[in-house]
Amino acid sequence: MDGSPLLAAGGGASLSPTSPVSVRSIIGINGMSGMNGMNGMNGMNGANGAKRKRSISHAVGTGFDSSPGSVLNDDDANDQSEKKRQPGVKRACNECRQQKLRCDVIQDPFQSCSRCDRLKLSCKIESNFKRIGKRSKHAEMEKEIERLRRNVQQARAQGYVVNDDNEDDSMTHSQLQSPIINNNIYSHTRNPSLMGSDEAVSSLLHLKRGGSYSLPRIVRELEEVRLTDEGEAQLFQDFWLFYHPFLPFLNRNLSPEQYYQQHPLLYWSIVAVAARRYTLDPTLLTAISSPLNTLLWKTIGDVPGSHFVVKAMCLLCTWPLPTSTTTSDPTHILCGVMMKTATGIGLHRPNHINDFTRVAVELNKDQLHDRVVTWAVCNIVAQNVATGYGQPASSLYDWTLATRSGESGPFQLSPELEARLQIERFCDKVSKEMYSNASDSRGVAGDEHRSILMRVFRREYGELYADVTSRCLSPIVQFHLKAAGLHLRLAGFFDSSATVGYLDDLMGLWRSTITFLEEILTNSTVSSPSSPQEHISIDTLKHATNYLQQMLVAAGFALLKLMRSFFSQAINYDQGRQLFHRTISAIRSTSVVHNDLQWRLAELMVQMWNGARLETQQGRSGMDDDSVLRMDDTLQLKVRCRHSMSLVFDSIWHWREEYQARGRGSLDALKHPTNPDSANESTASSTHMDSGLSNLPTAHSLPNLLGTSNGTLTPVTTGLAPPNGMIGASLTYDTNPSNYDFFDPQHWMLDNLLDFNYSYVPPMEGA
Template sequence: MDGSPLLAAGGGASLSPTSPVSVRSIAGINGAKRKRSAGAPGSTFDSSPGSVLNDDDADQGEKKRQPGVKRACNECRQQKLRCDVSQDPFRSCSRCNRLKLQCKIESNFKRIGKRSKHAEMEKEIERLRKNVQLARSQGYVVPEENEDDSATHSQLQSPIVNNNIYSHTRNPSLMGSDEAVSSLLHLKRGGSYSLPRIVRELEEVRLTEEGEAQLFQDFWLFYHPFLPFLNPSLTPEQYYQQHPLLYWSIVAVAARRYTMDPTLLTAISSPLNTLLWKTIGDVPGSHFVVKAMCLLCTWPLPTSTTTSDPTHILCGVMMKTATGIGLHRPNHINDFTRVAVELNKDQLHDRVVTWAVCNIVAQNIGTGYGQPASSLYDWTLATRSGESGPFQLSPELEARLQIERFCDKVSKEMYSNASDSRGVAGDEHRSILMRVFRREYGELHAEIMSRNLSPIVAFHLKAAGLHLRLAGFFDSSTTVGYLDDLMGLWRSTVGFLEEILANSTVSSPSSPQEHVGIDTLKYATNYLQQMLVAASFALLKLMRSFFSQAIDYDQGRQLFHRTISAIRSTSVVHNDLQWRLAELMVQMWNGARLETQQNRVDDDSMLKIDDSLQLKVRCRHSMSLVFDSIWHWREEYQARGRGTLDSLKHPTNPDSANESIASSSHMDSGNGLLSTTNHGLPNLLAPPSNGTLTPAPSGLAGHAQNGMLGVGLSYDANPANYDFFDPQHWMLDNLLDFNYSFVPPLEGA
């Protein structure tokens, strides 16, 4: 019986597992009918899923085994082949050695059903083919040869992959769909085929390995120098392990100017917001979440309306989370935990740096939004000259912290008067404070500039000087030294703008070997953008008043137009807040142009001083100027039909020399931005390709639709007819709801 050719074939390697001649039929021919004992101890049914065949080795082996009975290895059992493995002592079988397989014997091993596995993979390929056809019908261009390979590969090249193009297999026990398709296509077509690996997924946003690497590289090169507190030596995987919110916050910041996929920022905004507020709702206990909120406050996600900007609220959550987990008391961290925590030197330093950055960001938010800052400058952040250790900050962060301390003192002393309903210090008190802070700022400026730090520190130093000098708009025309304060404000404004515009490209310290330049306007923080807007409004207000006769008007005019282009270049999404503010300034400039072109007066005593520089909005600290200017635009231009933001679809044309000044959507011909480029800005002045941002009909625009603003808007310090108050740029909302078919010519035109 052992010499039967049929039996030999049944045990040889030439018999396929799917052959119609089964081992059971061979056994039936020879009269050897096998019986299975269902009640025998250890008996199991080792069968292939989707197959009616049973494993002979399993049948034979599930009976009561005697020591020394030979058992095949896993690989040979899977293929139903003879095996010459030796168990005692263990020696790999010849087949595993020849094929370089891992030879092992497991008592609980079960064969995998190849039929169901192959069927599932075939279904996956068919589904992907249909998706490729769908992608082709939607406008994707696919080369003719290896169409399926090329189409699928092109779909996955982008760091963001749509859910209907790539999805995981429904059977988690099988290999991933990318590996399955890749291996099958490689076997069937004989060509090379590689799919990019999806490394991270946030709802429908999926990042490839290449996209992740590029985004993190962009972050370290272009954004990290503005707030250098993260560790560039850590990998993206390590940041994800620290906390997913921190990982995705870095990706979102880098996506602001990501050229490989300009839609990534828009796509990631909604799922990241969901992750952010879910994390906050779960009461975070990790300082890595605080780091993520620092990033999102410094570079906020784009919003369609300013009332939906949560940055000021998020800043408060950031500070409360930081103090809740004891970042302000890193030496006594156990007072804030339920279990004993021992921090080494590096961990302690990391928490000190995070706490310092929290205060820097909180002060920036307070200054930029014109709100009381939630900063807390305590013992942990006290200046300790000559001290080294975990409490020592980098020179950049130490300088930034000194600057923000100064801004905090200015805000608290100038705009936190408990005796005034608006919190503004009195004229005499403010005049004394101005002299004190001017001297302190001079000392701070000399000290920091002597350290030879990066231009980014100089930007914030100049911004602090502007923050101090903007208090000049609160003075009355009868205040002693009124013209001197205005001249100091003029110099601070020009100095801040010239500093940013002259250093529009700085070297990135994150890549000293490559000397990569940073476009400070494109990658600037939200705070620098806000101060740029404030400086532009200050320039506009001074030049459209009696003070224009005391300055070089042509210099101011050219600087104003350069600033308009700079503000537009900071826009991340077409027709966002920065873009709309720039257009608003142009309309105000053109409306007041004839009134301000007057001869310069060398003698200050000949100036006709009036109250045209007085502010109506006075509750927003140094940023009151911005809100007051917006109110002025609503009164004098939009409500009276002299201006509209419909021109956002066709932004200001710098070469409109032949246009009439009656058109409020064009600058004058002498704008200083003709054919030459200014820091590469003309490309950013092109008309937007997508639609304008259209806020919901609420707030002021809702009243305007009832005719309230159609006859002109008058400012009331205590309005009784407004039942809302939004602390973040609420006056700019819904500007696009004002549509006028006729724009009358300006007075005097």
């Protein structure tokens, strides 16, 4: 080769670390043995090819190269490289590669190797084939066998008998126990990572012959709660029939499995809501509360990025899990997390979702509509929580939720959700204008300003009422429409007797209270829109949302407060009295667990009714001449920082002060609560509730009620008359004001009196 610096004598190459290299030239030179360099290069084949590969590795590893004038130039190297990349290169089949054995497969034309032919194996060559380690595979199989053995043992321990001659001797008959299993749901103590293994166990047991067993298939489990096929189907059916009409934003056409795939929290939230009235297992709601709370806050702690988690939080804010006290109720906090999560993932800007994601996302029409609906429901729920708890709302009524009449597309909501959104927008406006005064320490608008706002909102509510009513929507929409009117009118308790139009405001409050209660009590049973063919009815009181329950309590306290005041002379007292009794029964019917907050508040109202000092005559009709009324300021509220719900908290404060003045009170109506039914009331047969109205104790007769040494109230012919068979526990107050929780007076009031575990279920009469 011209210009190549070759050594003539020794047959070696002059190596230079800085000169351009050709690896093949090194191989050719090193491979010369008894022949010249060029013949040695051209004669390499067969076994010398393997030496060439080893030489390449050695040369590259040491960093040495030949000079540019090597025997094999760059063109020859490129030719050899092209030959290596040709598909005809010899390669072992998959089976031989797995075993690391020699293979004589022929690729062109393809002929199976002798080993695969001898062992009847499928001989094939795949470019993406990867070897599988035997040890890891065997370890996995051993784990699976051990897992199945444990599950079979658990099935036998539950009482399922399988005839098998090859039973494990370690499984003695003493290990079999009588099963106490609900036909749909039961508990377990297994590792959640073994989810789904029961299906394999069930299949194994059903392969046996002669056995007497009936093992339902477990489809889902959350800690110690397991669901069978039948239980899951029934729970989801109950949800669609009885709860979904109150907040219709989920897709009923999706299966439970699809909801679980969307997010486990959404799946279990649906189950928890349906478990509130699940008759096949009344303990399910209590059993699922703790593991669902754990799952909820773990999901929140991991910073959720899915709008399916937002849907789950919407459900849990609408139907909260039962709690023992109001301060342990996380609904208000969870609502804030829900709104921040929604805005954090861009639900309020669905057209610009990529501004809130790390990867590019393209939403189709259905996905865009799903996010718009979820954002609308977030605002509806947030406003309900704010109104029901008497707190500032975290709702955000932006461009996405703007009303666009006549427009169709992904931003168009269903008529029911559109109406609900209008109603909650009105409630938000009332709260912000009435109770967000920056010049007042309590945030309440001044008397004059509030009077003007009341006239403006009355007219606006009239227009809203006419608009929504004309659409002929479901009774549930009417419930919320009447609740919005009550929310507006409850501001009348903030007025003083000197306020202009004071009696008119009180009369408007009375009418709104009566209208709301009549609406929700008269339509306590409505047809479910989810099953028009089956004509299934919904008990609206039993399945009502937390917001409707709170407004029902507010209406009951409003009725009680008006009928205990001078205003009782201006109203139909008999109508109010009967309606109050019905309201007490309705509040008790909304109780999910015995002794929960709704149950306690109903009993508290009854005691306030019994202890009322009324100067009125039964059957006296309302008076047209308002001048005869001797007005006072007893209707004004002391608690004024909880918006329209200030009435509820003020009434509880009043209850405490009134009963503490008499001594240490007692609520002993757990086993046999005070009977609120007065449908057949008469002078001779009045209920406990009415016993205190005709013959009320005066100040000088008050010590007669405190004649015992243990501090409990002793029943007399009038006043607080506890029913027969009551629990004889003495429950006392904490007289140290520093121990009171001023954030929520319901907490200390109800805690100190009735802090019972929810697992306690009082026995029913006749049981």
